Amino acid sequence: MRNGFCAKCGSNHVMEGVEVRDRASNGPVPLKVHITEPEPPDHGFIWKQGSSSGTVRAWICASCGYTELYTDNLAELYASYRKGRP
Numbered sequence: 001m002r003n004g005f006c007a008k009c010g011s012n013h014v015m016e017g018v019e020v021r022d023r024a025s026n027g028p029v030p031l032k033v034h035i036t037e038p039e040p041p042d043h044g045f046i047w048k049q050g051s052s053s054g055t056v057r058a059w060i061c062a063s064c065g066y067t068e069l070y071t072d073n074l075a076e077l078y079a080s081y082r083k084g085r086p
């Protein structure tokens with residue numbers, strides 16, 4: 001899809017990077033994924049919970065409706081994901 005062609009029907013009528021919305025108390029916001037890092041075993045008195053998030057966007061075929069979702073901020077997300085995992 002991100003090559004401009006639908007993965008299902010082959011059409012080149014692809015809408016790229018369309019915002020996917022979630023609902024918050026103050027109105028619609030872009031949909032995000034979120035990873036909270038585990039608490040390290042030996043941190044100091046002052047310590048901040050680590051986390052990272054990425055925004056989800058859609059690629060949509062205008063011919064058949066097939067939709068793929070992609071997340072940004074991958075390097076930070078993967079670093080958070082890997083913490084605390086062997």
Ligand SMILES: [Zn+2]
Nearest residue numbers: 006009061064
């Ligand atoms: Zn299609």
